[in-house]
Amino acid sequence: MIETGRLILREYTLDDFDSLYEIMSDPETMQHYPAPFDKDRTMKWITWNLDNYEKYGFGLWAVTLKDTGEFIGDCGITLQDIDGEMLPEIGYHINKKHWRKGYAKEAARACRDWVFENTEYNTIYSYMKYTNIGSYSTAVSNGMKKVKEYPDPKNTISYVYAITREEWESLV
Ligand SMILES: CC(C)(COP(=O)(O)OP(=O)(O)OC[C@H]1O[C@@H](n2cnc3c(N)ncnc32)[C@H](O)[C@@H]1OP(=O)(O)O)[C@@H](O)C(=O)NCCC(=O)NCCS
Known part of the structure; x- marks a missing residue:
């Protein structure tokens, strides 16, 4: 469990x-994905x-509001194929009712800190x-810089953002 000022990140449950x-079924939220998710995919x-x-020992965690327990999305770390390499990636999805309130940024920063404090990874990525x-602005507000763009059949072009342990140490 990770606690921030306004959020609790906890493991998913089937509930x-x-x-x-x-x-995940909302077309606007999923506009940068091939399609919204159906129930099976969810x-x-x-x-x-x-x-x-x-x-x-990590994954995407449920993001909930500390005050009410409401589930508002997810954020966390998964291993992703980024231009042919399996790399640790911070990902996020927030219910559009709650966009632009700084929740993705707050959750992503907590996940970034968790990675550097609890794993040996020396660089953490976000790609989109x-x-x-919205996704790359959140990466920037998480202290990341754009390190690459590459042709990606899934995304046409993918952008890759990253922060190194050294850069993180100079932030905190
Ligand atoms: C990407 C997403 C998680 C951002 O969530 P959010 O809670 O609204 O983001 P925040 O309010 O924490 O904003 C973080 C930063 O991004 C900026 N931002 C967020 N959405 C933006 C948008 N649509 N356009 C421009 N900037 C945006 C904010 O201004 C903020 O920048 P700041 O730190 O300089 O103020 C949300 O838009 C989302 O769920 N999108 C759909 C799912 C998705 O595409 N996920 C990423 C897959 S790669």
Whole structure:
């Protein structure tokens, strides 16, 4: 469990399905993905993360509001194929009711700190479709810099952002 000023990040449970489906089935939220998720894909998202916790000790965590317990999205670390290399990546999805309140930034910073404090990784990444301004703006507000862009059949072009342990140490 990770606690920030306004948020608690905790492991997913199957009970999060309905709240997650509201986010992942929404066309506006999923505009930078090939398609919104159906119920099956949403359930697989949760079980993929339950597997990740077992295998790696991390995954995408449920982001909840500390005051009310409301599930507002997810944020965390997964291993992603970024231009042919499996790299640790910070990802985030926030319910659009709660966009632009600084929640993704708050959660992503906590995940970034968690990685450098609890793993041996020396660089942490975020990558996204080149059109995903919200995603790369969140990466920048997480102290990351753009390190690469590459042609990606899934995203047309993917942008890669990163922060090194050394850069992180100079921030905190
Ligand atoms: C990307 C996403 C998680 C951002 O969530 P959020 O809680 O609204 O983001 P925050 O309020 O914490 O904003 C973080 C920074 O990004 C900026 N930002 C967020 N959305 C933005 C947008 N649509 N356009 C421009 N800037 C944006 C904010 O101004 C803030 O910058 P600052 O620190 O300089 O003030 C949210 O838009 C989302 O869920 N998108 C759909 C899912 C998705 O595409 N996830 C990423 C997959 S790669």
